[in-house]
Amino acid sequence: MNSTYQTRGGGLGVAEGETMDDVRIARAALSRLFEPMDGVGTALVEVLGPVEALRIAVGEVAPPAAMTAVTAGTEGAHRGPGQHGSARQEASASLQTALERWRPRVAHLAPERDLETIARFGGRLVIPEDGEWPxxxxxxxxxxxxxxxxxxxxxxxxxxxxxxxxxxxxxxxxxxxxxxxxxxxxxxxxxxxxxxxxxxxxxxxxxxxxxxxxxxxxxxxxxxxxxxxxxxxxxxxxxxxxxxxxxxxxxxxxxxxxxxxxxxxxxxxxxxxxxxxxxxxxxxxxxxxxxxxxxxxxxxxxxxxxxxxxxxxxxxxxxxxxxxxxxxxxxxxxxxxxAPAGEGLVEDPQGPPAPHDGLSLVDLAVLEALPMRRGAEVERLAVVAGLSEAEVRAGLGRLALEALCERTDEGWRRAKRG
Missing domain, CATH: 3.40.50.450 (Rossmann fold)
Known part of the structure; x- marks a missing residue:
């Protein structure tokens, strides 16, 4: 097993004696050999890297060595001292089943042809070792x-x-x-x-x-x-x-x-x-x-x-x-x-402002007690609003400052708004 892949993890990088072309061709071949999310195939690549994984998957390397490597890399960290034997047996059986599953496709592997095909369509193969890999x-x-x-x-x-x-x-x-x-x-x-x-x-x-x-x-x-x-x-x-x-x-x-x-x-x-x-x-x-x-x-x-x-x-x-x-x-x-924190925040939708926006409950009660046309005296407004005459007078003063009410000969009424 190549130590470069073991230390970097994830089957990434170019091992000593390999080139990026070797890695790219290996991954191209493996993508045809394995179905997406093939657990055993992924384990091989994770532990050994794509080039070595391909050699094992197509039968160039005897399975026993590969089984030990995969077991050590994927099972050993999760088992106690007395469990490594059963782990190796499980890995051996799993890999053997996978090799049987992959064998029918081995004769049809032609990664260079696949790379030529995608290039002919104006494309390329992107691998995890490339800088643009998401x-x-x-x-x-x-x-x-x-x-x-x-x-x-x-x-x-x-x-x-x-x-x-x-x-x-x-x-x-x-x-x-x-x-x-x-x-x-x-x-x-x-x-x-x-x-x-x-x-x-x-x-x-x-x-x-x-x-x-x-x-x-x-x-x-x-x-x-x-x-x-x-x-x-x-x-x-x-x-x-x-x-x-x-x-x-x-x-x-x-x-x-x-x-x-x-x-x-x-x-x-x-x-x-x-x-x-x-x-x-x-x-x-x-x-x-x-x-x-x-x-x-x-x-x-x-x-x-x-x-x-x-x-x-x-x-x-x-x-x-x-x-x-x-x-x-x-x-x-x-x-x-x-968006980054604090950016791109959406403001709550707001309609046109209403005359009563921002008023206190007292001022709102006074405003609602005011007639629209004929005026009313403070005493009458106090009865309608359910407030004291002092509260009504203070409220009328504040509403007048906001141009929400006006004094007429007949008393107080709501201001006419254009």
Whole structure:
């Protein structure tokens, strides 16, 4: 086992005798060999680094040595002196099962070809060893992706300046309108909108961000399949524009199919790439809720847009709000969630001032006792207001200073306001 990876942790860095190209090719191959969130594969990379992990996974290195290394690195710290034997047996069985699982794909590995394919589409492979690797992905721990296949020219955005906008595919007109306005408003403020490229809320979030004239990266679409294919096909033109002006991202290599389980696993990337997740519309079992749960698990802000209590499309949003999500209705309130402390705060909406604003209870009682047209004497006002005559006189003096009352030949009345 190479000590460089052992000391740095997470399988990061370039070991002695390796190059960045070696590491990049290894991660490209592993992304085709392993399914996303493969626990055993992640453990190999964590302990041994991607180059050595690949040699083991394809059978170039005998498993027994690898089993000992993985056991020492992942199990030893959690077991007592008498438990190491059983730990090694468990690791051995787990790795052996994984090797059997990976074997059918070994003959199909062609990482150089995959790298050429993504380059042909104007993209690249970004790995954790690169400077542009988003720090937010490290919060996923062992669920972090091995690499990201990126289509587009811009660097990956800063997690702190990114917001996920997600929701139902069968969105209502209300949801589409809100999603578009939120996305455009955030993009205008220099925030990157992250979503999944699907029909409904996702697509509208991308459109809204692309409608912005801001100079920052407008939007990122995280795919469940390969970045070389636009899915769904009905969004080909939209995703093509996202790739041209923003980024299309995937953790699986070119040509990979967008299967159901990959959609579910993809949601964690949307959450991790963003400092806040906003759910615009979601039914009870919407996939958008899994993104929100992932964001909450990562300690990120989760917000939801309220909808009609009669709309099934907002039932999931209302459940999130009931369980502690932040209620947001415009981009200002979303921006407040990720702005530095004390910045971007939204002022409470205020209507036009009313004549009685700021009055004490006594003065308010006097004001309400005043007639609108014909005047009334202090004695009569005291009866109506339920105050002493002295309190009424003092109140009238204060109201007169505010131009809220006036003296006439018939007595006191409310002042006429233009």
């Amino acid at each position: 720090e937010g992905l490290s919060d996923l721990g062992t669920d972090a992706p091995l690499c990201l296949w990126v289509r587009g020219e811009e660097p990956l955005p800063d997690t702190r300046k990114s917001v996920a906008i997600v929701g139902s595919r069968d969105a209502t007109g209300y949801g589409l309108s809100v999603a578009g306005e939120l996305a455009k408003g955030l993009a205008d403020r220099g925030i990157t909108v992250v979503s999944g490229g699907a029909y409904g809320i996702d697509g509208q979030a991308h459109r809204g961000a692309l409608a912005s004239a801001g100079r920052s990266l407008p939007t990122v679409a995280v795919m469940a399949g390969g970045a070389d294919r636009y899915y769904p096909s009905g969004h080909e033109d939209l995703l093509r524009e996202v790739a041209r002006r923003g980024l299309v991202v995937s953790e699986v290599p070119p040509g990979s199919a967008p299967t159901k389980h990959r959609f579910l696993k993809r949601n964690r990337l949307i959450a991790a790439l963003s400092s806040a997740t906003v759910v615009v519309e979601a039914r009870w079992r919407s996939g958008a809720l899994s993104t929100a749960r992932r964001a909450a698990d990562l300690g990120r802000n989760v917000a939801a847009v309220p909808g009609s209590v009669y709309s099934a499309n907002s039932a999931g949003c209302h459940a999130l709000l009931r369980n502690g999500a932040t209620c947001v209705v415009d981009e200002k309130e979303v921006y407040e969630l990720l």
